[in-house]
Each structure stands twice: as structure tokens, then as C-alpha cells.
Amino acid sequence: MVWYTILIQQIINGLALGSVYALIALGYTMVYGIIKLINFAHGEIYMLGAYFGFFALTIFNLPLIPAMLISMLLAAIIGMGIERIAYRPLRNAPRIAALITAIGASLLIQSVAQLTFGASFRPFPQVIPFQRIQVGPIFLTNRQLIMFGVAILLMVLLHLIVHYTKIGKAMRAVSMDKEAALLMGIDVDKVISFTFAVGSALAAAGGILVGMYYNRIDPYMGIMPGLKAFVAAVLGGIGVIPGAVLGGFLMGTAENLVVAFGSSTYRDAVAFAVLILVLLLRPSGLLGKRQNEKV
Amino acid sequence: MAILEVKELHVHYGVIHALKGISFSVQQGEIVTLIGANGAGKTTTLRTISGLNQKTSGSIVFRGQDISRLAPHKIVAQGVGQVPEGRRVFPQLTVEDNLGLGAYLRKNKKEIQRDLNRVFELFPRLKERRRQTAGSLSGGEQQMLAMGRGLMSRPAVLLLDEPSMGLAPMLVREIFSIIQEINEGGTTILLVEQNAHLSLEISSRAYVLETGTVALDGSSKELLQDPRIRQAYLGA
Ligand SMILES: Nc1ncnc2c1ncn2[C@@H]1O[C@H](COP(=O)(O)OP(=O)(O)OP(=O)(O)O)[C@@H](O)[C@H]1O
Ligand SMILES: [Mg+2]
Numbered sequence: 387m388v389w390y391t392i393l394i395q396q397i398i399n400g401l402a403l404g405s406v407y408a409l410i411a412l413g414y415t416m417v418y419g420i421i422k423l424i425n426f427a428h429g430e431i432y433m434l435g436a437y438f439g440f441f442a443l444t445i446f447n448l449p450l451i452p453a454m455l456i457s458m459l460l461a462a463i464i465g466m467g468i469e470r471i472a473y474r475p476l477r478n479a480p481r482i483a484a485l486i487t488a489i490g491a492s493l494l495i496q497s498v499a500q501l502t503f504g505a506s507f508r509p510f511p512q513v514i515p516f517q518r519i520q521v522g523p524i525f526l527t528n529r530q531l532i533m534f535g536v537a538i539l540l541m542v543l544l545h546l547i548v549h550y551t552k553i554g555k556a557m558r559a560v561s562m563d564k565e566a567a568l569l570m571g572i573d574v575d576k577v578i579s580f581t582f583a584v585g586s587a588l589a590a591a592g593g594i595l596v597g598m599y600y601n602r603i604d605p606y607m608g609i610m611p612g613l614k615a616f617v618a619a620v621l622g623g624i625g626v627i628p629g630a631v632l633g634g635f636l637m638g639t640a641e642n643l644v645v646a647f648g649s650s651t652y653r654d655a656v657a658f659a660v661l662i663l664v665l666l667l668r669p670s671g672l673l674g675k676r677q678n679e680k681v
Numbered sequence: 682m683a684i685l686e687v688k689e690l691h692v693h694y695g696v697i698h699a700l701k702g703i704s705f706s707v708q709q710g711e712i713v714t715l716i717g718a719n720g721a722g723k724t725t726t727l728r729t730i731s732g733l734n735q736k737t738s739g740s741i742v743f744r745g746q747d748i749s750r751l752a753p754h755k756i757v758a759q760g761v762g763q764v765p766e767g768r769r770v771f772p773q774l775t776v777e778d779n780l781g782l783g784a785y786l787r788k789n790k791k792e793i794q795r796d797l798n799r800v801f802e803l804f805p806r807l808k809e810r811r812r813q814t815a816g817s818l819s820g821g822e823q824q825m826l827a828m829g830r831g832l833m834s835r836p837a838v839l840l841l842d843e844p845s846m847g848l849a850p851m852l853v854r855e856i857f858s859i860i861q862e863i864n865e866g867g868t869t870i871l872l873v874e875q876n877a878h879l880s881l882e883i884s885s886r887a888y889v890l891e892t893g894t895v896a897l898d899g900s901s902k903e904l905l906q907d908p909r910i911r912q913a914y915l916g917a
Contacts (some may be wrong), residue, residue, distance in 0.1 A: 556782070562771045566770075568757075569765060570834070571786040665830065
């Protein structure tokens, strides 16, 4: 293959994978936007989502879409539960306390998942028969298309919620000024709960999509994608919703290009390199917050 | 009976004793002014009424019910609104969305629309800029937006914290006349101001705060003539 075909091919693969990074990154960024917390347990929600989907598909024999919806719902409930139990009591504590708690929650969920689901990987059921699609010299798979399509659909849905519904506007208001939001009569606790629910549901969908894509799930599957999505959120500008989407696609693409033109040993190193570069060159991220408040 | 009655209110910030047992009342339909120097405790008083700060002791009775332990959003639901110090509009939201959030607890779309029209009548500039983000407004326009937003919850009592701060003299007069207009529309007002002259002119009664205590109170007419007030707050 000539180099530019490889380039195009890898960009396409990168966009497909990146769409899932974007889904996960949205949860990081929304939670950060609203309570200034890096929710390190978010990757574990993604992992749980994959398992919920797995059980819905295998034990309950549900079709893909209901399985995904149920997994998203369960993940939403768990996300709200974590916020309620682990983070809410620390909301006025120093930030480091909540951060350490988040890391603890992440490790706890991993261990519990390992105990209940077993440490070894499970093959994800092949609900959709594998198909290769050729467009000129470029190859696509139907799974990539589904992954990309579902991710984009969910992002559009999120956009509509955040911009056009009452609760979405309340979310944005709370992220801009919590006290002013309270003075509007907004129940800030409820809005924060809702934010965790939405972020967790998106991560769960991502977990299922990736389970289908790689054919396997395991209790540690949340660690690397969680980290990469976190970097994606920082790259785009943490707290900025479109930034998470942009960051996710860039991360997915960068990773695939490095693997194609460099070496697959660097697959996971890309994330760290990007993180260091962003922190050095543009800590507020690509679409980082403009300060346009007048006082 | 007073619509709002604050009794022996104490508030601390850590070891700082910001309010040292202040008491005052607001009658239905009145404009009452709190004046006082920087750091006297005016903002603390309004924040505590809205539930943003917690009292150490004392009571805040609104329409016969002690609201001092309610969550801030519940206090709004009871009918106490606040336009906070420094405007605090939502900068990345449009003027329209800011006003819409003011009506967050209300359901009746028709009535909300009617109140929106009323806000646009009071502040025609907001109507022209309804699709602009609040952050792109001038300071004076942001103050108008903050006041309009405060009205959108249809409060029985509206707490206003230094609405004239940082505004040009022309605009200050305009804001004060709008406060009167809002009051004539049936909204009771508790006004905190540095501009003692204008606020005493439009209010019926006033309380003077000095380092967390009520130093003086009376009808605004009397206070305008009081030599102590004239010297300390009216620069005469
Ligand atoms: N968050 C806080 N932490 C500690 N002390 C505070 C805090 N907010 C206010 N104070 C203190 O409480 C006292 C009252 O402050 P407050 O803001 O209520 O005054 P104010 O009358 O509104 O003043 P200004 O006219 O400057 O707005 C001051 O001594 C202030 O330093
Ligand atoms: Mg003040």
C-alpha cells in the first residue's frame, strides 16, 4: 500500500476509535465542568457498561439496542450512586480529598468487578456478523460504522439536551455559577446527579461498542481507554463539551497513526505524550475556556 | 404583620463574627433599605436570607414561616428572590436563556411569557439583545439582565444587592426609577446600597448597619435629615 492510502485508512480507523474516546471524554468533561472533579472512576463505569451489555446479550438474550439501553440505565444509576456516596460528602472539602476518593472508587470497582465477573477476559457475543466494506483501496468494517454512527448519534442527542432542554440549561448554569443557579431555584444536587447519570450512560454505550469492536471485555478494560479519554478531555479543554469531542477524535487518530507509521509499542504512550505536550503548551486545551465575564 | 422578619441573626465566617445579632423587618409592599460601609455585613445579611450562608443563631421568618434552615432553591420557591452583588449572570448563556432560568421553578408558559414581555418593557435594551450572550453585554446591561432575571421567578420579596454599583450616574437614576416601578407592580423590596441618598429617597424605611449590628433605623425621610447619616453616608 502506498503511504497516503495507509494514512487515509488509519485516519478512518482513528476516527472510529476516537468516537468512543469522545463518548468517554464527555463524561469526564461534564463532571469536571460542574464540580471541578476528575472522576477517575469513569473508566470503570465504561467497563461495567460493557459487562452489563454482555450479560443482557448473553444471559437475557436481548437484542443489541435494548441491551445497550439497559446497560446505559444501570450505568447511570451506578454513576449517580458513586456521586451520592463518595463525592457529595466531600463537595466542600479540599479538592485533593475528592480526587483521592475518585482513585479509590476506581480501584474498588475494578476489584469488585474482578471478584464478581472473574479476572479473565470474556469474548463479547457477535451480535452483528462481521462485514468488510471496501471503498477503493480503503477498508471499513460494519462495526466501525456502527461504533461511529452510534457515538455520533449519542453526541447529537447530548447536544440537544444540553442546549435545548430545561435540565440541560440548568446544567450549564450550574457549571458557570453554582450560587447564581441556586438563586434561580435550581436544585443543584439534582443537576449534579443528572450530569453523572448522563456521563455514565455515554461511557456504558462506549463500553459496549468497544466490546463489540475488539470482541473481548475484561475487568481492566477501563483503565487505558479511561486514561486516553481523560487526556482527550484535557486536550480539548476540560469542562468544554465540544472540546471533549474534538479531543477524542484527535486522540483516536493520533494513536492509529503512531501505530501505523511508528510502532504498536507506542500505542499507549501516545496518550502520555499528548498529555505532557498539552500541559506544557496549552494547559487550557484547544477549545479552553475564554474568560468573558465582566465584573 | 411583616412579610419578612429577621430576628437576632448571628452569622460567622470561621472565627469572623460578621453579623452580631441583627433584627429588622420588611412590611408587605415596602421598599426597605440597608445602608452601611464596606464590610458592615449587608451582603452577608442578604446571602443568609437566601440560604447561601448559614446562620449561627437567630431566625428569618418569611410569611410566618422560619426559612433559615431551608436550602437556597427552596427559599426561592417560597417567594424570596435575590439579585446578587456583582450581577452573576450566566456569561455563556443568551439573554433569553438567562431570563428563562429566572423562571426555572414556574410551569405556566403563558404567564412566563407575559412576565418576559414585562421585563422587556422595563428593559427594552434586553429585548434588542435577547440572542446575545450575557457575557457580551456591558456592565449596565448585565445589571438590567440580573434584575430582569430576578423578576422572572415572580418573587414576593426581591433582595437587591448594590444594583447601582459601577454604573454611570445616568444609569443609576434609571435603575432606581425601575426599582420603584417594580415595587409599584406589587413586589416588596429589600435594597442594599452604597448610594445612600437615592436609596433613602425611594425607600420608606431604612436600617443602618455598622460592623454587623444595626446602628440606627427609622423612616427614610427622617434618616435623610439625620446629622449622623448626613455626615457618614451622604457626604454633607
Ligand atoms: N467568604 C468570606 N469569608 C470570610 N469573611 C468574609 C466572607 N465574606 C464576607 N466576610 C467578612 O464579613 C464581613 C461582612 O462582609 P459583607 O460582604 O457582608 O459586607 P458588605 O456590607 O456587603 O460590604 P460591601 O459594601 O463591601 O459589599 C466583612 O468583614 C467581610 O470581610
Ligand atoms: Mg456587599
